[in-house]
Amino acid sequence: MAQDYRPGDDSVQLNSIEISFLNYLVENANYKEVLFGTSKLLNTPDLLTADQMDSVCFLRGWSFYQLQKSDSAVGYLRKVRRNSPLGEKSKYYAVFNSIYIREFDSADSLLIDKSPGFENLDLLDKGGIYLLKKNLAAFDSIAGSFDFNDYTMAAEQHNLIQLADTLRKYPKKSGVLAGVMSAVVPGSGKVYTGKTAQGIAVFLETAALGLAATEYYVKKGPQSAGFIVFGSLFTFFYIGNIWGSALSVHVNRTEFYERIDNNIMVDLHVPLRRIFD
C-alpha cells in the first residue's frame, strides 16, 4: 500500500533517485529496462510514497504503451491518481489504449469522470468510440458539439466528420446478390463487389472450362473423359466463384472498416501527442 512521505526516510530518497533514473531511461527509449526497474520498485510498494507510486505506474504504463502492449498499459495508467501531475495524461492515454484494444466500456468508464479543461478531448474520444462502433447517429449528436476552435484537435474533428460521411456513403452491397450475379454470369459478382480484374479473370477461366466441356459433350457425348474432366473442373470453378463472390462482399467490408478504423485511431492519437508531449 502506498504511503505518505515521511521526512528522513532513506527509502523515499532512494526511490526518488530511482524514479529519476527511470525517467532518463524513458527519454532514451529504453522501455524494456523501464519495465525491469519498475517491477523491482513495485515488489516493495510499502516503500513508495503515493506520488512515487503514481510515477512508477505511469512510467510502467507508458513503457507498455510504447512497446504496443496496450492491455498492460491500460492497467498501469489507470492506477495513477487523478490528482497527480500525471493524472490527466495517464487518464487520456489509458482511454486511447482502451479504445485501441476495443475495450470501449473501459474507455467510457474513464470518460465519465470529467476533467476540467479537457471537454473537447472528451468529445473527440467519445466521437471516435461511436465511429468505431459504427453508431453514426450517436456520433452525429457528439459531432454537433465540436467547436473546431482548439488548434490541438480541430483538424482531427474535421477528419472524424469526413470519416463519418465516408461510412455513410459506403454502398451496402449484398452477398446474396453477388452470389446470384456470379451464378448467372461467372465473375460478375466479383465485378459488383468492386474487384473488376478478379471478375474478368474468373469469367475467362470458367468460360474456357465451360466451352471445353461443351465441345466434348457435343462431339463425344457425356461419357467421354474430356467432358468428365472439363465438366468437373467447370463445376468446381463455377460453384467456387459463387461462394467467393458472396464472401468477397464481407471481405471488402472488413477491409474498408479496417482502413477507416486505422484513420480514426490516428485522429484520436495525434491530439494526445500535441496536448501532452
Added chain:
Amino acid sequence: MCLCGGFLINSAPGFAQQMETANRLTAAGNYTAACYEFERQAWLSTDNTTLANALMGKAGSLIMEGNYSEAYRTTGRFRYETLSDTTVIRCRHTAALAAYLASDYNSAIAEIQQLLFLVNDTSKTSSSLFILALSYNENREWLKADSVLQVMVRRSAVPKNMKDSLEEVLSQSYAPQRFPKLKNPDTAQKWSTFIPGAGHIYAGYVGEGLLNFSLTAASLGFIGYEIYVAYYITAFTIGSGIFQHFYFGGINRAAFLADKRNYRNLRDYNDPRRVQVLQMQELLYGEVR
C-alpha cells in the same frame, strides 16, 4: 572462437564496483538486469569516457543476448569528443561489430573507416580490420576484403614465414576465378523467354529446366492434338491456358532460381571465408572480440 565474447568492460575507479556488478550479470546471462545497471552507469556518468564504457557494456550485453540492432542503436549514443584514442577504438570496434552482426554491412564498414581515419596509429587499429574484411565479403567486394586481410597479415607481429604462408593462403582463397559466379536474373528470364527451361539451366537447375521444357512442349502438343482432332475450342481455351501457365510461369521461375543460386553460391564462398578470417584474426591478434 566467437564474435560475441569479450565485452566485460574495465572502468574508472569510481564506477568500478557498479560496473563489476553489471559485468557479472552479463557473464551470468542476466542481460536485462545487466543492461539496466549499465544504463544506470551511463546516467550517472559525468564524462564521456565513463558514458562510453557504460554504453559499450550495454551493447556487449545486447550482443550476447542476440539483440544486434538494439546493440547498434546503443552505440549511436557514444559521444566521441574528448575520448582517448584507445576508447575511440573500442567504441568504433563495438559499433562496427554490432552493425556487422545486425547484417548492416555498410554501417560496419563506415564505423571501421572512421576509426582508421581518426586514429593514425595503425598498431592500435589492426585488430579491428577483420570486421571490415567480413563486411566487404558480405557486400561482395572480395578484392577489397583481400586487400584488408593482406594489411592485417603485414601489420601483425607473427614470424615472416607464417606471414608468407598466410599471404599464400589468401592469394588462393581470393583468386578472382574462385569468386562466386553470380547469375543475372534478367538473363535467366531472357533465356527462358526464347527457350522454355533454358533460364533454369542457366541458373544451374538442369532437372527443373528440362521439366519446364517438357511440360511447355507437352502443352503445345496438347494444343496440336486438339486441333488435329478438331476440338478447336478446347485447343484455344484449355490448351493455350496451360501453355501460358508453363511458359510465363517458367520465365518468372527462372529469375527466382537465379536469385536462389546466387544466394547459395554466396554462402558457399563466404561461409568458409568467414571461418578463415576469424581464424586469421585469432592467429594474428589473439582472441576474437
